[in-house]
Amino acid sequence: MVSVLLSRIRQARRVDGSGGDEGRDCYFPGEDGTDVYELKSFTGRMTPQRRRQVKRSLTRAMETGPRTWTLVVPIDPTPEEQRWFDSLGADLPVRLEWLGKTWLEEQLARFPDIGRYFSGAAEEVVRLLAEIKAEDALPGDAARLARRLAGQVSRLNEIDPYYWFEFGIADGAVTVVAHPRYPDAPQDRPITLTATLQFDESPGQQEARQALADFLQFGTPVVIPPGSITTVTVDAPAGIGGEFQGGTLILDGTFPPGAEQVPAVLLRVPAQPPVRHVITMEVTGRSGGPAGGLRVVSRDRSGLLTLDQRFDMVHRTHRAHLAYQYHTKATPQDAVPVLRFCAALAGGQEMAITDPGGNVIATSSGSFGPATWPEVYIRCAETLAEVQQLTGTAFPLPLQFTPEDQRDMDYARAILRGEDVRAQWSGMIAPLAAPAVDNMLAQIEQHGHPFSLAAATPETLQVAGGQLPLGLVLHIMHSTRIANPDEVRAWRPTSTDGGSIDVQFEPGSNRDMTVRSAPGEPAAHEQPQAS
Numbered sequence: 001m002v003s004v005l006l007s008r009i010r011q012a013r014r015v016d017g018s019g020g021d022e023g024r025d026c027y028f029p030g031e032d033g034t035d036v037y038e039l040k041s042f043t044g045r046m047t048p049q050r051r052r053q054v055k056r057s058l059t060r061a062m063e064t065g066p067r068t069w070t071l072v073v074p075i076d077p078t079p080e081e082q083r084w085f086d087s088l089g090a091d092l093p094v095r096l097e098w099l100g101k102t103w104l105e106e107q108l109a110r111f112p113d114i115g116r117y118f119s120g121a122a123e124e125v126v127r128l129l130a131e132i133k134a135e136d137a138l139p140g141d142a143a144r145l146a147r148r149l150a151g152q153v154s155r156l157n158e159i160d161p162y163y164w165f166e167f168g169i170a171d172g173a174v175t176v177v178a179h180p181r182y183p184d185a186p187q188d189r190p191i192t193l194t195a196t197l198q199f200d201e202s203p204g205q206q207e208a209r210q211a212l213a214d215f216l217q218f219g220t221p222v223v224i225p226p227g228s229i230t231t232v233t234v235d236a237p238a239g240i241g242g243e244f245q246g247g248t249l250i251l252d253g254t255f256p257p258g259a260e261q262v263p264a265v266l267l268r269v270p271a272q273p274p275v276r277h278v279i280t281m282e283v284t285g286r287s288g289g290p291a292g293g294l295r296v297v298s299r300d301r302s303g304l305l306t307l308d309q310r311f312d313m314v315h316r317t318h319r320a321h322l323a324y325q326y327h328t329k330a331t332p333q334d335a336v337p338v339l340r341f342c343a344a345l346a347g348g349q350e351m352a353i354t355d356p357g358g359n360v361i362a363t364s365s366g367s368f369g370p371a372t373w374p375e376v377y378i379r380c381a382e383t384l385a386e387v388q389q390l391t392g393t394a395f396p397l398p399l400q401f402t403p404e405d406q407r408d409m410d411y412a413r414a415i416l417r418g419e420d421v422r423a424q425w426s427g428m429i430a431p432l433a434a435p436a437v438d439n440m441l442a443q444i445e446q447h448g449h450p451f452s453l454a455a456a457t458p459e460t461l462q463v464a465g466g467q468l469p470l471g472l473v474l475h476i477m478h479s480t481r482i483a484n485p486d487e488v489r490a491w492r493p494t495s496t497d498g499g500s501i502d503v504q505f506e507p508g509s510n511r512d513m514t515v516r517s518a519p520g521e522p523a524a525h526e527q528p529q530a531s
Contacts, residue, residue, distance in 0.1 A: 219253020
């Protein structure tokens with residue numbers, strides 16, 4: 001009972017020692033050292049014989065080099081007993097503490113379910129679960145059913161020290177789920193399953209058989225179909241178990257998330273410094289099998305790489321499988337490091353799997369995907385990543401790039417970098433208001449044809465399934481003439497405020513055009529400017 005109480009208080013993993021001298025010891029390891037609790041069932045006073053037992057227990061515990069040592073006994077020390085106890089630690093490099101009857105009573109008041117359970121309430125737990133499972137005893141309407149089940153489950157949570165329970169109703173079935181109250185609850189009150197299974201030679205059942213073997217070794221989820229199940233016997237807390245026939249058996253050794261687990265592993269190429277490529281693989285799943293194996297699955301930020309590691313603790317072996325799988329949600333920014341990493345790995349470089357501190361777990365080399373990863377595709381992904389960053393956009397990486405995508409991305413990158421793009425033009429039509437027409441005609445009268453024309457307009461490209469807003473883009477046509485000058489001159493005397501005319505521009509002596517990013521506000525560049 002006291003070991004369960006300590007586990008509930010500390011919410012940490014507990015290691016039970018061998019005990020002795022009418023007691024037992026519990027160890028709680030941590031980053032800063034191990035805390036040892038010596039549990040004694042003495043009552044009355046601390047007699048000379050009991051003091052010798054306590055001292056022997058302390059001496060035995062000191063062999064492990066603990067950080068603290070605590071005596072838990074249902075006796076509140078007298079001043080003389082406290083002085084004797086304090087003298088035990090006078091020459092020891094650890095802190096000693098005596099937790100007595102008053103402390104135990106206070107803590108059991110905090111966790112009344114522990115005292116109730118070990119005082120005979122375990123039978124009530126089984127009775128309440130039997131009532132919850134009895135279909136013929138359930139009320140007919142939903143409101144009364146919910147109230148009754150909620151009351152029974154609430155009572156369960158008051159008297160079971162190992163698990164807390166929740167209930168649900170779905171598809172005509174009442175389900176009760178047991179959740180551990182502390183990390184070691186499954187060890188203190190384990191759930192065991194005994195099953196008689198048979199598999200024929202059909203592909204489906206042979207696949208289930210192999211999946212079962214994988215579960216037994218590494219805890220990977222498996223679904224055993226009804227045709228393979230003869231009987232199943234479950235020994236579970238609060239009488240939830242029993243003997244079952246037929247049905248579907250679902251086994252899953254997946255661990256719940258825990259702060260003590262390593263959150264990520266690193267993949268690096270080459271294996272030894274200087275390292276050129278590093279991919280952080282976030283651990284997304286862990287499972288353990290009854291045979292003691294461990295499976296760790298991790299994925300990179302883009303979701304393109306999956307690393308499946310299997311540790312056989314018995315034979316001390318490690319297997320790792322790395323897979324690349326394209327999906328439609330990966331962004332170029334996240335995908336480019338992965339693509340470069342894969343290309344280096346496929347090129348024959350050795351890979352190392354390490355923990356976040358750089359400690360090598362394993363190394364590997366060999367074929368990975370195509371012998372030559374498509375360099376053109378990787379360069380396109382890099383260009384798209386840069387352009388998206390410069391435009392403040394983010395859309396997924398396409399499975400492939402067309403020649404038009406490549407041309408437009410190169411154009412967008414040059415504009416966004418502030419570079420000039422040399423191009424050809426064949427003509428344009430611009431609606432001009434009276435002031436712009438007056439300015440243009442005056443320039444023509446002064447300088448004649450052809451003239452240089454500049455026009456700035458907002459530009460957005462459709463590239464690789466997404467949009468790239470380039471902002472204001474300035475087009476400078478170096479040799480331009482008006483294709484409809486007579487129409488423009490005839491319109492001007494008759495124009496009204498707010499009116500405009502479509503002016504047709506065409507190349508003059510050449511078709512050369514320079515395109516660059518236009519500085520300033522849109523209003524300053526909406527009209528073409530002649531010079």
